[in-house]
């Protein structure tokens with residue numbers, strides 16, 4: 001995949017994540033009566049993230065973009081589901097799904113970055129990648145705050161879900177484009 | 190280049206947000222209430238947990254000469270729940286249900302419990318609260334301390350349904366208070382604005398949960414009182430009632446909605462009494478209400494939608510407990526530098542028309558941003574020493590959106606004083622939980638028992654341990670500007 005599109009898609013994904021993340025923490029804290037319970041929700045996230053990574057590792061090279069698309073779609077589903085959760089167990093389940101998506105996103109992102117960069121010029125691309133995703137995250141939190149002030153935290157979850165959808169679509173489109181380019185290249189050869 | 194622009198844009202946005210949110214009402218280290226006005230630094234906020242802890246706290250504060258203010262959900266708006274450099278006792282964590290006696294139709298609960306907690310505890314017994322506000326997030330302690338009222342038109346103000354309570358007084362003692370025991374404290378602490386001690390637990394008389402048919406009529410405001418007197422009051426089947434006055438341009442103070450809840454004994458309670466959340470459409474509701482705050486067409490849209498939805502809902506079936514938990518999250522408003530402020534004026538029925546007309550005129554002349562007006566009925570009830578229901582009264586509850594700037598508030602204050610002059614001219618009264626803008630003279634005219642009330646306050650609490658800005662403003666001769674600055 002073209003690195004430009006990788007950066008674009010992941011900036012949208014970071015926008016989606018950054019927009020909800022700090023407010024999501026508040027939302028979770030309000031659910032639990034104790035900080036221990038709150039901590040547990042996060043432990044579940046990391047456990048699933050870690051567990052999935054060992055399974056994903058060997059499959060990553062072959063299915064990098066697919067995994068990235070699935071991670072965004074999974075996050076989209078989780079964001080849509082959050083406002084409807086009615087029990088702590090369901091929250092844990094969503095944390096589990098989100099941990100899995102997190103592993104998929106982080107791993108495929110690194111893979112695709114590595115794939116689309118080369119020794120010597122790598123630093124510039126990685127810098128650019130980091131810059132744009134961080135900027136997206138900055139705009140996201142400010143936008144998120146405004147949105148909750150005007151609407152509700154639930155509206156923010158839905159907005160974030162839509163953005164995840166967009167990022168999945170961008171990755172899918174970009175990977176299709178690069179696939180057909182590859183196919184064309186083969187024909188010309 | 191692109192990067193620099195993006196970075197600068199983000200920095201500019203942050204600076205803008207910093208400036209926008211740096212008004213005092215947004216300072217997280219200061220204490221205020223629902224109004225977000227007059228934020229001050231308090232010594233500390235203590236969560237009420239145990240009886241012994243509260244007794245110790247009161248004795249400690251007395252020894253150290255600290256002031257104590259009592260807070261429930263802090264939905265009062267005149268500094269009733271805090272005082273500069275004082276201790277704020279936050280009662281919201283003191284919220285256990287102690288007992289539901291379904292035979293005697295009574296509930297005993299800790300004062301920090303909310304109506305929501307109470308409703309959850311009594312619903313299964315087919316019981317319901319007699320009198321409460323239209324909404325249910327308030328604490329019982331905060332509600333009896335201001336002697337609340339709401340949609341029920343048959344049970345007077347809240348004080349009538351209080352059976353007894355236990356009061357932790359300034360000397361660190363706990364007193365049982367009822368109409369027969371320590372009876373002198375009953376009409377003082379109820380509607381006593383936290384000045385006589387910490388109400389620990391309360392026993393309330395309940396009534397039966399019932400099934401109502403909801404019906405809403407659109408009418409001319411000038412027909413409202415007549416309608417209410419002829420159709421609503423004499424019909425014992427109508428248990429709850431609420432009116433609404435249009436603030437939209439084209440029907441401004443000329444159209445009204447009247448909503449009745451009429452009991453239908455033929456409908457089985459168990460089919461309708463599952464407690465429902467009324468918070469289903471918060472985001473669109475909030476957006477609509479924000480449009481109502483900011484534009485004239487938003488006000489029109491709101492009124493037209495309300496008329497359409499409410500009149501269409503006619504014959505909607507609802508249990509009493511569900512009718513007494515109206516939606517409120519759509520009103521949430523956290524914009525820096527501006528806020529919603531409530532005002533409530535009570536007038537005798539025969540003075541209602543003339544008062545409503547004057548109110549509409551003043552709001553127009555003073556260019557106030559009035560968001561909605563509801564009408565409630567309270568029967569004459571003079572039990573509380575600071576009683577607002579001197580007669581059978583109709584209350585106009587007005588919600589304004591106002592800038593929190595000094596200039597904006599000065600303007601609001603002038604308007605409030607103008608409106609209260611009209612209240613006085615119409616033999617009415619105003620509600621005390623709201624902002625302390627009425628003048629001392631206006632307060633004293635409307636609440637002639639004030640002298641006795643404050644004398645008793647100093648008798649039961651000679652060191653003025655229990656302190657807040659309501660007392661500072663109206664009981665001690667000092668005004669909030671001096672005290673809060």
Ligand SMILES: Cc1cc2nc3c(=O)[nH]c(=O)nc-3n(C[C@H](O)[C@H](O)[C@H](O)COP(=O)(O)OP(=O)(O)OC[C@H]3O[C@@H](n4cnc5c(N)ncnc54)[C@H](O)[C@@H]3O)c2cc1C
Pocket residue numbers: 223258259260261262263264265266269270280300301321322323324326327328329330331332334335336337338339381382383384386387388389520531622657
């Ligand atoms: C959106 C909105 C709608 C409202 N609607 C209505 C309505 O329909 N009808 C109506 O009557 N009122 C209404 N009110 C006013 C509301 O009832 C009062 O502000 C009420 O006091 C809120 O309860 P609270 O728990 O927030 O009390 P707080 O504001 O926390 O406290 C109110 C007073 O009670 C004292 N107090 C609290 N707990 C105790 C205790 N345990 N012991 C001794 N003193 C105590 C405090 O010191 C303070 O003086 C409304 C207010 C808002 C903001």
